[in-house]
Each structure stands twice: as C-alpha cells, then as structure tokens.
Amino acid sequence: MxxxxxxxxxxxxxxxxxxxxxxxxxxxxxxxxxxxxxxxxxxxxxxxxxxxxxxxxxxxxxxxxxxxxxxxxxxxxxxxxxxxxxxxxxxxxxxxxxxxxxxxxxxxxxxxxxxxxxxxxxxxxxxxxxxxxxxVVSVPQWKGVESFTGRILHAADFGDARTYVGRSVLVIGGGNSGFDVLNHLSRVATGPVWLALRRSPGLLPKRLGGFAVHRLSPLMATLPIPLVDRLIGWTQRIAFGDLTRHGFPPGRFDAATRLTENDVAIAVDDGAVKAIKRGQIAVVAEVTEFSSSSVVLADGSTVAPDIVIAAVGYAxxxxxxxxxxxxxxxxxxxxxxxxxxxxxxxxxxxxxxxxxxxxxxxxxxxxxxxxxxxxxxxxxx
The missing domain is CATH 3.50.50.60 (FAD/NAD(P)-binding domain)
Incomplete structure (x- = not known):
C-alpha cells in the first residue's frame, strides 16, 4: 500500500x-x-x-x-x-x-x-x-564574439578591482551593474577604459552635497511616475551637468517609467562621472560586433580592450x-x-x-x- x-x-x-x-x-x-x-x-x-x-x-x-x-x-x-x-x-x-x-x-x-x-x-x-x-547572468552573442582573443566576462564576475591595474577595459552597458564596475575602476590605475552606451542611462549620485540621495526614495515612491521621471532627470542634471558634452546620448526623462515597466534599475554614480569628465573613462557608441583583436562600434570606430565586461543585465x-x-x-x-x-x-x-x-x-x-x-x-x- x-x-x-x-x-x-x-x-x-x-x-x-x-x-x-x-x-x-x-x-x-x-x-x-x-x-x-x-x-x-x-x-x-x-x-x-x-x-x-x-x-x-x-x-x-x-x-x-x-x-x-x-x-x-x-x-x-x-x-x-x-x-x-x-x-x-x-x-x-x-x-x-x-x-x-x-x-x-x-x-x-x-x-x-x-x-x-x-x-x-x-x-x-x-x-x-x-x-x-x-x-542567471545574461551575455549577448554579438557577431564575431567567438573570434575575440581578449577576455570577456559578465559584471557579476568583476572580481577585485586591483586586478585591472594597467589593463584596458571596455564596459558594455550603462545600467546599475555597469556603473558599479566603473565606480570601482575609477579608483585604480587602469589602462584606457571605455563605456559603450546604446542610450543615456537614468543616473543618480550616491550623495549630493553630502546627503544620501536614496533616503528620499520613500517620498518619491508616493508620487506619480511621470513626476518622478522629471525629478530624477532634474537631479541628474543638477548633479552632473550636461552629460552629452562628455559623449552621452541625449537623455530622456523616463528612469522611473523604465524601472516600473521594464525592470531597469536606476544607475548610481560614486566616482565614475568624475572619471569620465577628467578623461580616465571615455564614453563610446554601442557595440555592433567583435573581431579577433578589437570591438566594432555603431559609429564605425573600433577599440581594442584587453578585457570586455558585459554589464547588460541578468535574468x-x-x-x-x-x-x-x-x-x-x-x-x-x-x-x-x-x-x-x-x-x-x-x-x-x-x-x-x-x-x-x-x-x-x-x-x-x-x-x-x-x-x-x-x-x-x-x-x-
């Protein structure tokens, strides 16, 4: 029985x-x-x-x-x-x-x-x-990526920032993971670092005038999403100025909308933007394909990184x-x-x-x- x-x-x-x-x-x-x-x-x-x-x-x-x-x-x-x-x-x-x-x-x-x-x-x-x-980590299968002789890893496997001293690095993606990587790379003596962007990210400073910006989030959560979109956009402009002057695509006031509708987290800056403004990190066009020794960008230019970090999300x-x-x-x-x-x-x-x-x-x-x-x-x- x-x-x-x-x-x-x-x-x-x-x-x-x-x-x-x-x-x-x-x-x-x-x-x-x-x-x-x-x-x-x-x-x-x-x-x-x-x-x-x-x-x-x-x-x-x-x-x-x-x-x-x-x-x-x-x-x-x-x-x-x-x-x-x-x-x-x-x-x-x-x-x-x-x-x-x-x-x-x-x-x-x-x-x-x-x-x-x-x-x-x-x-x-x-x-x-x-x-x-x-x-589950997500890494796109770009055209030609199998022929690339450099190292490709996901942002989840970033490891210790000190291991990137002297290395050239391409970070693909300006979301939360991408800026986390860039924040840490900005504090070490790397070789050239590039940030490949498809669109301008929703980006907030970790602190503004010494105040932890995230502490305002419970108040923001009570407001209509279109208003929060605007508030985030204005805060970004106040904190960083016009980022298009540093290679960013034109921004959109839709960070909160993308968070609620598409699960796209808002990126947080803790040193990366300063590194971009002083030329330590260069913002470039999105990636279209790979060759054995370089990465081809949407504007036809190429970069030749030792390491590519895919900060393109999770599943x-x-x-x-x-x-x-x-x-x-x-x-x-x-x-x-x-x-x-x-x-x-x-x-x-x-x-x-x-x-x-x-x-x-x-x-x-x-x-x-x-x-x-x-x-x-x-x-x-």
Missing amino acids: SREPIVRNVVIIGAGLAGLTAAHAMRRHGIEPLVLEKKSDIGATWERRHPQLTLNTHRSLSSLPGLSYPPGTGAFPKRSAVIAHLKAFRDRHRFEIRYGVEVLSLAKTDGRFVIATNVGPLHAKSVVVATGRDA SALPPMLDQLDAFDGLGRPRLRRWLGETSVPGLWLVGMQPSLTSYFRQAHREAEQAARSIAKMQVA
Missing part, C-alpha cells in the same frame, strides 16, 4: 533575503514554511560578487524585518555586512531550511503543487518563489522552473493578478522579483506580507 505524501502548507524556494523575508511573514501569520536553498549556506549569491561591492540603497531602507545592522555599519552596507545580516536573521528565527535542494520544476495536480527537486519530489498547498531577479530562473505552469505571457513575463507578486496560478507567489524605487528589501517585505495574509486567509477558509 502506497503512503499518501506529506503536503506542506507553504514551501519557499530560495533562502536569500526575499526567501527569509517571506518565511518571517508566514510565521507572523501562523504558518511554518519549509524553505529550500540549493546552495550549502545562505549568502552564496553575495559571496560570489566582488569584494568592493556595497549597496546602492541606504542602510535604513535595506534591512530584514526587525533586525538592524550593528553599530559602525556604513550608510551603504558592504557585501560582508549584508551577508552577516542575513545569517544573523536566520540564526535568530531558526526557520526550517533545507540546504542543497535544487528545484527543477513545478507542476500542479489535484489542487496541490508537486515540486521536483534533486533529492526527490515535495508537495505543497502554496509555493513562494524567491530565487531573485539576478539568478531570473523562473522560465525553466515554471515551464509546466501557464504562468507567463507572450513576452515571457510572469502573469500577475496584482502587482504585489500574486500570479495567475492560484497558490503561486513571487517575492523579490520586482524592482522598486525604495529598495529590494522594502519591496520583498511588502510582497511577502501580501502573500502571507492571502495564504493564511485561504487556509482558514
């Missing part, structure tokens, strides 16, 4: 900051979730990033629920501080976390989810996917995981019933997949609370 499988109330996939936030919200609403993490410990994604990494969001808006950073933490916490923060939160709450469990796919049968993993199937009434927006791990569920629209975006993470598949929630004007932490908390309230009501009913 076969035994009926144990069905968990809630399974959370991912034990990063979104998954831990979701677990905390579930417990607050009387639900003890099972959390699955494919790595051997939490913080692995942060450990992979380069050692100079700091948050672009202020400490006061970048913490897990009910836990502050220790005294002495900088206004923009370093990678090591974030990892310690995650582990302190986990140790405080002692959630049920199973490490080394990779979710391969989700299916739904008879009103419950069947979760296929590398250690066997699990069953759940509700599932929260909290694997993050940047689980989520959702499509292969949710392939058996009708959870995506024709453009490959999750079908959401509401903007706070509820999908078109009953019982399936996404937490930490959408950017916001405030912070990844704040947005994940809002989505987790919405999911927990709804799941608790559903289970009572």
Whole structure:
C-alpha cells in the first residue's frame, strides 16, 4: 500500500533575503514554511560578487524585518555586512531550511503543487518563489564574439578591482551593474577604459552635497511616475551637468517609467562621472560586433580592450522552473493578478522579483506580507 505524501502548507524556494523575508511573514501569520536553498549556506549569491561591492540603497531602507545592522555599519552596507545580516536573521528565527535542494520544476495536480527537486519530489498547498531577479547572468552573442582573443566576462564576475591595474577595459552597458564596475575602476590605475552606451542611462549620485540621495526614495515612491521621471532627470542634471558634452546620448526623462515597466534599475554614480569628465573613462557608441583583436562600434570606430565586461543585465530562473505552469505571457513575463507578486496560478507567489524605487528589501517585505495574509486567509477558509 502506497503512503499518501506529506503536503506542506507553504514551501519557499530560495533562502536569500526575499526567501527569509517571506518565511518571517508566514510565521507572523501562523504558518511554518519549509524553505529550500540549493546552495550549502545562505549568502552564496553575495559571496560570489566582488569584494568592493556595497549597496546602492541606504542602510535604513535595506534591512530584514526587525533586525538592524550593528553599530559602525556604513550608510551603504558592504557585501560582508549584508551577508552577516542575513545569517544573523536566520540564526535568530531558526526557520526550517533545507540546504542543497535544487528545484527543477513545478507542476500542479489535484489542487496541490508537486515540486521536483534533486533529492526527490515535495508537495505543497502554496509555493513562494524567491530565487531573485539576478539568478542567471545574461551575455549577448554579438557577431564575431567567438573570434575575440581578449577576455570577456559578465559584471557579476568583476572580481577585485586591483586586478585591472594597467589593463584596458571596455564596459558594455550603462545600467546599475555597469556603473558599479566603473565606480570601482575609477579608483585604480587602469589602462584606457571605455563605456559603450546604446542610450543615456537614468543616473543618480550616491550623495549630493553630502546627503544620501536614496533616503528620499520613500517620498518619491508616493508620487506619480511621470513626476518622478522629471525629478530624477532634474537631479541628474543638477548633479552632473550636461552629460552629452562628455559623449552621452541625449537623455530622456523616463528612469522611473523604465524601472516600473521594464525592470531597469536606476544607475548610481560614486566616482565614475568624475572619471569620465577628467578623461580616465571615455564614453563610446554601442557595440555592433567583435573581431579577433578589437570591438566594432555603431559609429564605425573600433577599440581594442584587453578585457570586455558585459554589464547588460541578468535574468531570473523562473522560465525553466515554471515551464509546466501557464504562468507567463507572450513576452515571457510572469502573469500577475496584482502587482504585489500574486500570479495567475492560484497558490503561486513571487517575492523579490520586482524592482522598486525604495529598495529590494522594502519591496520583498511588502510582497511577502501580501502573500502571507492571502495564504493564511485561504487556509482558514
């Protein structure tokens, strides 16, 4: 006689900051979730990033629920501080976390989810996917790129900035990742550095007159998006002047719109613009193709970097995981019933997949609370 499988109330996939936030919200609403993490410990994604990494969001808006950073933490916490923060939160709450469990796919049968993993199937009434927006790196296959004899890497693999001393570097992409790389390169004695831009980025200074600009984000989040577009554009002009004089394409007042509609994060400057103005970094046209020793740009010119850093974004791990569920629209975006993470598949929630004007932490908390309230009501009913 076969035994009926144990069905968990809630399974959370991912034990990063979104998954831990979701677990905390579930417990607050009387639900003890099972959390699955494919790595051997939490913080692995942060450990992979380069050692100079700091948050672009202020400490006061970048913490897990009910836990502050220790005294002495900088206004923009370093990678090591974030990892310690995650582990302190986990140790405080002692959630049920199973490490080394990779979710391969989700299916739904008879009103419950069947979760296929590398250690066997699990069953759940509700599932929260909290694997993050940047689980998979994205590198375009430019024409001729296979013949290039230099080094090509993604911004996620930037490493220690000191290893670029004396090297010529082409950074492709002026988004959040691209400017993070440039901010660090601006502090070391590199060879020539180029920034290839397709369009002018939405760009804010980390500080303006000593004030951390990000601290205004909760106020900005209450305003109409078109007004926020204008405010960001004006702040950019006040902070940096006319960037077209330094090779930037003409700017557009649409940074907040692109964030909310296309998930394009707003870039943050912490030294790169000064390096551009003094000639340490040159802004060039977008990349069209590669040859064995050079990169061809849209205006027909070429550059010959030792290293090319593709700062062109990330992708989520959702499509292969949710392939058996009708959870995506024709453009490959999750079908959401509401903007706070509820999908078109009953019982399936996404937490930490959408950017916001405030912070990844704040947005994940809002989505987790919405999911927990709804799941608790559903289970009572």
